[in-house]
Amino acid sequence: MAAHQDMDTSNPAVFVNAELLRLYVGRKVRALVQVIRSENGAVIGKSTDDNQIVVKGSPPGSLTSFIEVIGIADGDKSIRAEIWTNFGDAIDAQNYNQLCQLANGEFKHLFI
Numbered sequence: 001m002a003a004h005q006d007m008d009t010s011n012p013a014v015f016v017n018a019e020l021l022r023l024y025v026g027r028k029v030r031a032l033v034q035v036i037r038s039e040n041g042a043v044i045g046k047s048t049d050d051n052q053i054v055v056k057g058s059p060p061g062s063l064t065s066f067i068e069v070i071g072i073a074d075g076d077k078s079i080r081a082e083i084w085t086n087f088g089d090a091i092d093a094q095n096y097n098q099l100c101q102l103a104n105g106e107f108k109h110l111f112i
Contacts, residue, residue, distance in 0.1 A: 013070045015103040015111060018051035022076035023104075029079060030070045031055075032087065032096045035063050043067070048097035057081035065089040 013030040014020075021029065033045035033053055043055040043063070055069050057080055064086040071081035103111040 012111070015100045016073070017049040017097055017100045018047035018053045018077060019049050020100060020104055021047075021053065021073050021079070024073045025076060027073060028070065029073045030068060031079060032066060032068050032091070032093065034066055034093065038063070048093040048100065052077065054078040055081050055084075057084070059084050060086070062086075066091045066093075 011028050013028045014024050016024060016029045016031050021031070031053065032048050033043065033055060036044045036046060038044070038059065041056065041058075043059055045053055045055060045067075047053045054075075054077060055067075055071075056074070056078060057069075057071065059067075059081075063084075066087040066089065068085045068087050069079055069081035070083040071079045074080045
């Protein structure tokens with residue numbers, strides 16, 4: 001069996017929505033964001049719990065309506081993204097929001 005030495009599990013990203021973000025300031029997080037607009041090097045968006053979230057960093061040239069970002073929570077409503085992934089123009093944000101709640105609740109041990 002081949003070892004997966006390129007997979008870094010030492011610092012997993014916590015699934016968050018805007019409400020949960022404040023619990024992880026300074027830590028690595030992952031969030032799904034609906035892009036509302038881009039301005040001054042940041043993306044203003046809506047989290048899966050319908051709250052505003054600001055994503056800072058260097059987004060790819062074109063963004064779809066929904067993006068997943070992985071980065072450091074640098075405030076209670078903002079993330080400094082290291083990885084940007086386009087998630088298309090339609091997604092069930094409610095399911096992702098439920099995933100965030102499960103990953104931070106009773107089943108937290110399965111995610112971190």
